[in-house]
Amino acid sequence: MINVAVLTLSDKGSKGQRQDKSGPLISEMLKGVGEVKYYDILPDERDLIKNKLLEYADKVDLILTTGGTGLSPRDVTPDVTLEIIDREIPGIAETMRMEGLKKTRRSMLSRAVAGVKGQCLIINLPGSPTAVKENLEVILDVIAHAIEKIKGDPTECARQ
Numbered sequence: 001m002i003n004v005a006v007l008t009l010s011d012k013g014s015k016g017q018r019q020d021k022s023g024p025l026i027s028e029m030l031k032g033v034g035e036v037k038y039y040d041i042l043p044d045e046r047d048l049i050k051n052k053l054l055e056y057a058d059k060v061d062l063i064l065t066t067g068g069t070g071l072s073p074r075d076v077t078p079d080v081t082l083e084i085i086d087r088e089i090p091g092i093a094e095t096m097r098m099e100g101l102k103k104t105r106r107s108m109l110s111r112a113v114a115g116v117k118g119q120c121l122i123i124n125l126p127g128s129p130t131a132v133k134e135n136l137e138v139i140l141d142v143i144a145h146a147i148e149k150i151k152g153d154p155t156e157c158a159r160q
């Protein structure tokens with residue numbers, strides 16, 4: 001089973017001013033795919049996010065973040081993610097934005113990124129529960145294979 005950490009980035013959520021629905025939704029959607037071992041809510045603060053991502057990356061196979069991917073001045077999740085990853089996986093974020101366009105034109109406003117830190121896959125999701133559902137459902141089936149490859153699975157990946 002894949003070990004997962006979920007990190008919600010929200011100023012309001014971290015102050016208890018809004019119930020976090022997106023973090024629990026991620027956990028729900030991951031049933032059968034992975035087990036959520038860690039979950040936290042942080043404000044949109046670079047250093048706090050960076051330290052938490054680095055801590056989780058040593059402990060789990062997959063980190064899913066939600067929130068802070070947009071254009072508000074305090075949205076920094078993709079910027080911090082890019083700072084710490086070793087390699088980017090553009091196709092994951094491209095797929096989320098492309099499939100999202102079928103639901104809302106605002107899909108193009110998410111700056112979400114995905115990448116690898118050590119042996120951990122990190123994927124940013126936007127903040128609203130609707131966006132989490134629509135983004136995660138279009139990449140969910142590829143996550144297990146991506147993690148196998150990150151961990152060095154030598155089997156050939158091509159379809160026969």
Ligand SMILES: Nc1ncnc2c1ncn2[C@@H]1O[C@H](COP(=O)(O)OP(=O)(O)OP(=O)(O)O)[C@@H](O)[C@H]1O
Nearest residue numbers: 008010011012013019020021022067068127128129
């Ligand atoms: N973690 C969450 N749980 C529930 N609803 C959320 C969450 N994050 C965002 N939303 C919903 O999506 C809308 C847009 O998200 P956005 O990230 O812009 O919110 P925000 O209010 O700017 O976040 P912040 O808490 O960082 O100020 C919010 O107004 C809220 O309705």
Ligand SMILES: Nc1nc2c(c(=O)[nH]1)N[C@H]1C(S)=C(S)[C@@H](COP(=O)(O)O)O[C@H]1N2
Nearest residue numbers: 067068069070100106107110126127131134
């Ligand atoms: N599929 C999908 N993608 C989506 C959305 C959505 O509702 N559905 N919301 C968009 C909106 S309105 C914004 S502003 C950006 C960034 O969201 P965030 O700042 O909450 O991370 O994600 C976008 N991506």
